[in-house]
Amino acid sequence: DADVTQTPRNRITKTGKRIMLECSQTKGHDRMYWYRQDPGLGLRLIYYSFDVKDINKGEISDGYSVSRQAQAKFSLSLESAIPNQTALYFCATSDWESASGTGGYTFGSGTRLTVV
Amino acid sequence: RKEVEQDPGPFNVPEGATVAFNCTYSNSASQSFFWYRQDCRKEPKLLMSVYSSGNEDGRFTAQLNRASQYISLLIRDSKLSDSATYLCVVNKAGSGNTGKLIFGQGTTLQVKP
Numbered sequence: 151d152a153d154v155t156q157t158p159r160n161r162i163t164k165t166g167k168r169i170m171l172e173c174s175q176t177k178g179h180d181r182m183y184w185y186r187q188d189p190g191l192g193l194r195l196i197y198y199s200f201d202v203k204d205i206n207k208g209e210i211s212d213g214y215s216v217s218r219q220a221q222a223k224f225s226l227s228l229e230s231a232i233p234n235q236t237a238l239y240f241c242a243t244s245d246w247e248s249a250s251g252t253g254g255y256t257f258g259s260g261t262r263l264t265v266v
Numbered sequence: 267r268k269e270v271e272q273d274p275g276p277f278n279v280p281e282g283a284t285v286a287f288n289c290t291y292s293n294s295a296s297q298s299f300f301w302y303r304q305d306c307r308k309e310p311k312l313l314m315s316v317y318s319s320g321n322e323d324g325r326f327t328a329q330l331n332r333a334s335q336y337i338s339l340l341i342r343d344s345k346l347s348d349s350a351t352y353l354c355v356v357n358k359a360g361s362g363n364t365g366k367l368i369f370g371q372g373t374t375l376q377v378k379p
Contacts, residue, residue, distance in 0.1 A: 183366075190274065192353070192371035193310070240309055255367060257309035 153177050156241050156258035163231050163265055171226045171261050173241030179256070181244045182224040184208075184216060186237040187260075193240065199224055231265040238262050267292050270370040272354050278376045283344045287373045289337040289354030298357035299330055301339050303350050304372065310353055313339075344377045351375070 154175045163169050173182065184196040185208075195208030197216040205216060213235060215227045228235055241258040272289045279285050291299075299316035314321065316328040316337055327340040337354055354370035 185369075190371060193369040195366065198366065238307070254312055255310075257311070259309055260307070262307075 152259065154241060154243055154256050154258040156239075156261050158261060159259065160262045161264070163263070165232055165265060167231050169228045169231055169263070171228075171239055171241075171263070173224045173226070173258055175222050175241075175243045175256070177243050177245075177256055178221075179243035179245045180221060182218065183242040183244075183255070184214075184224070184226045185240045185242065186210070186235075187240060188237050196226065196239075228263075228265075231263075233265045236263060236265050268370075269293060269358075269368045270354055270356050272370040272373045274371055274373060276374040276376055278378060279344055280378050281344055281346060283377075284340065284342045285344055285375060286341075287339045287352055287354075287375075289339075289370055291335050291337070291354075291356045291368075293356070293358070294332075294335060296356045296358070299328075299337050300355040300367070301326075301328060301337075302353040302355055302369070304353055305350050310369070313352070341375075344375075346377050346379065349375055349377045 157172045180201050183198040185193045187193050194210050196214050197208050198206050199218045202218050217225050239261045242255040244255045269292050277285055301313040302310040303313045304310040314323050314328055316330045318330055320329045325342045329338045351372040351374045353372045356368050358366040358368050
């Protein structure tokens with residue numbers, strides 16, 4: 151099994167629908183992140199969480215919300231999806247040492263979301 | 267100005283060629299630097315860290331110039347399997363050590379037979 155699992159892998163949804171992307175990890179890491187990737191823009195941070203009671207906005211949080219249900223689970227919601235949220239979404243995890251020193255983020259395989 | 271800037275390429279090179287990618291970062295307080303590799307539609311994976319003294323891992327050499335806020339990656343004897351997008355990554359500096367990474371948009375390499 152993968153260390154970081156994202157579901158679903160692919161999703162097509164309609165404008166205005168609520169959708170949740172889920173992420174779970176078996177790394178035992180305390181830090182979890184949600185990124186989106188668009189061609190030419192690279193990876194942009196949406197939200198991050200350093201532990202279960204800690205939620206922080208990233209650079210592009212508008213239109214998104216998150217929930218850290220447990221240390222191992224971090225979900226991303228689009229309350230009312232719009233077409234410009236069509237992107238590849240990645241969940242990532244780290245601990246303090248890997249994030250600060252060794253750059254060791256572990257990424258999930260990604261969710262390809264299309265909003266029509 | 268973007269926090270981390272890379273030439274997006276694409277770089278098209280023949281097998282066996284040497285190719286170099288460059289990256290600049292804006293925050294002089296940044297402390298940690300990395301190169302990630304991302305294959306098409308796959309997740310990014312850590313390729314190597316970048317140390318002040320420069321470091322080498324097989325055919326890959328990374329260099330850091332703090333004065334110019336510049337990072338480089340050199341690939342020697344390119345293989346077809348090196349075709350991918352290479353992401354320059356910098357630890358976000360700030361109060362304390364937040365541990366957040368800032369990703370460049372990536373440089374695409376295509377190695378041709």
